[in-house]
Amino acid sequence: MYRNLDAEMARVKITQAHLARELGITPTTLSLKLNGKSNLSLKECVRIKRILRTDLSIDYLFAEDEKEGNT
Structure with a gap:
C-alpha cells in the first residue's frame, strides 16, 4: 500500500x-x-520516519499507491 515506504x-x-x-x-x-x-x-508515522533515519517527508513515505484501473 505504501510503495515509497517499502522502497525506503x-x-x-x-x-x-x-x-x-x-x-x-x-x-x-x-x-x-x-x-x-x-x-x-501520526505518532506511528513519525516514529517510523525516525527509525528509518530518513529525510524523506511523511507525506512521501505514506503516499497511498493508486489503485489499478484508476487514472
Whole structure:
C-alpha cells in the first residue's frame, strides 16, 4: 500500500519484523496497518520516519499507491 515506504525500508535494510519490534507492536499488527486494514497514527508515522533515519517527508513515505484501473 505504501510503495515509497517499502522502497525506503529495503534501501536501509529494515524488515517489517524489525520495524514492528522497534514500534512495540506485533508484526501482524504492523502488516495490517501497512496494508490498510488498520489505521496508522501520526505518532506511528513519525516514529517510523525516525527509525528509518530518513529525510524523506511523511507525506512521501505514506503516499497511498493508486489503485489499478484508476487514472
